[in-house]
Amino acid sequence: MSQINEEDNHLETLLSRNMVPIIDLGHCGIEEISIPSVINRVGLQLQKAFTEKGIAFLVNHGISDDQIRAGWEKFDHFLDLPAEEREKYNRKEGSNRGYVGPGIERFDGKTPELRHAFNICSLDPESLPHNELGNLAKILKSLASFILKALAAPLDIPPTFLLDTHSQMLCGEDANMSTLRMLYYPSVVEDEPGQEKEVIRCGAHVDYGTFTLLAQDSEGGLEVKLPGSEKWERVGHLPGAILINGGEILSLWTRQRYHALPHRVVVPEQKYIRARSRHSLAYFCHPNNATLITPNALFFPDGDKSESTVYSALELIQKKFSETYGKQ
Numbered sequence: 001m002s003q004i005n006e007e008d009n010h011l012e013t014l015l016s017r018n019m020v021p022i023i024d025l026g027h028c029g030i031e032e033i034s035i036p037s038v039i040n041r042v043g044l045q046l047q048k049a050f051t052e053k054g055i056a057f058l059v060n061h062g063i064s065d066d067q068i069r070a071g072w073e074k075f076d077h078f079l080d081l082p083a084e085e086r087e088k089y090n091r092k093e094g095s096n097r098g099y100v101g102p103g104i105e106r107f108d109g110k111t112p113e114l115r116h117a118f119n120i121c122s123l124d125p126e127s128l129p130h131n132e133l134g135n136l137a138k139i140l141k142s143l144a145s146f147i148l149k150a151l152a153a154p155l156d157i158p159p160t161f162l163l164d165t166h167s168q169m170l171c172g173e174d175a176n177m178s179t180l181r182m183l184y185y186p187s188v189v190e191d192e193p194g195q196e197k198e199v200i201r202c203g204a205h206v207d208y209g210t211f212t213l214l215a216q217d218s219e220g221g222l223e224v225k226l227p228g229s230e231k232w233e234r235v236g237h238l239p240g241a242i243l244i245n246g247g248e249i250l251s252l253w254t255r256q257r258y259h260a261l262p263h264r265v266v267v268p269e270q271k272y273i274r275a276r277s278r279h280s281l282a283y284f285c286h287p288n289n290a291t292l293i294t295p296n297a298l299f300f301p302d303g304d305k306s307e308s309t310v311y312s313a314l315e316l317i318q319k320k321f322s323e324t325y326g327k328q
């Protein structure tokens with residue numbers, strides 16, 4: 001016990017230094033009815049957070065710990081299934097949905113990810129090993145829709161521009177690439193080859209879409225590089241909060257005024273954290289595939305005329321996927 005406290009004392013994080021904005025959603029995050037004053041306030045706070053830091057913690061977002069834990073529990077059950085049962089859900093070539101085992105993805109192009117992932121891209125019960133995961137995906141979609149309304153509020157675009165361009169979230173990959181990814185990082189086994197101290201749990205990368213909502217069950221080594229800094233810094237864990245980080249499409253849409261932060265998950269140095277497994281989940285919010293992402297269009301409705309080639313959201317993500325899964 002005394003050793004844990006001693007190690008805890010040395011765990012400086014961005015959170016412990018008050019470097020991550022905390023945004024209170026006033027319990028409106030997953031409600032159908034919008035309260036304009038909350039949307040406007042949250043919109044301004046998100047604008048400040050994305051401009052200055054690229055990340056923020058969302059609190060009072062309306063999703064209970066129990067709902068999130070139930071999802072992780074069902075994911076654990078899935079991982080305990082006999083291999084032949086589990087394999088039915090394996091991610092297939094050319095698709096993002098399904099189960100991805102350790103060692104398959106390489107976010108930085110070289111380091112294999114030491115984690116189990118399950119990608120949910122549609123609410124079709126056929127593609128899900130458990131209903132509970134579909135329910136969780138639905139709730140996160142509601143929270144993402146609230147954020148899309150809030151993000152539009154301080155900008156000079158129609159209030160529904162972002163909702164309209166993301167209208168097909170979780171309607172399947174043919175329409176929209178938004179994904180709920182359930183994640184499980186096993187504990188670090190010290191004497192197993194490939195599990196040395198410097199091993200990375202999830203390689204450095206920037207998320208591709210508009211933004212990502214991330215929940216984690218414990219401090220587990222999430223690090224970011226803040227805007228203008230080359231230093232990896234530990235984010236820290238705020239129980240019950242959901243972390244939001246900007247993706248590359250948001251950054252392109254705002255001509256880099258809103259930051260897409262590089263992040264990674266390292267194997268922590270603290271022995272007691274290394275010995276612990278970690279759950280997280282990430283909801284990747286993406287525009288509908290056909291949306292043309294005109295650089296700067298969120299600040300200037302006609303976008304940046306100097307740009308000669310404008311890509312669709314699908315073209316942008318396909319380019320990224322071939323980098324992540326291609327070099328194996």
Ligand SMILES: O=C(O)CCC(=O)C(=O)O
Nearest residue numbers: 183202216222265280282
């Ligand atoms: O598990 C985490 O904390 C981060 C996961 C992540 O960044 C990703 O899957 O894109």
Ligand SMILES: [Fe+2]
Nearest residue numbers: 205206207263
């Ligand atoms: Fe990420």
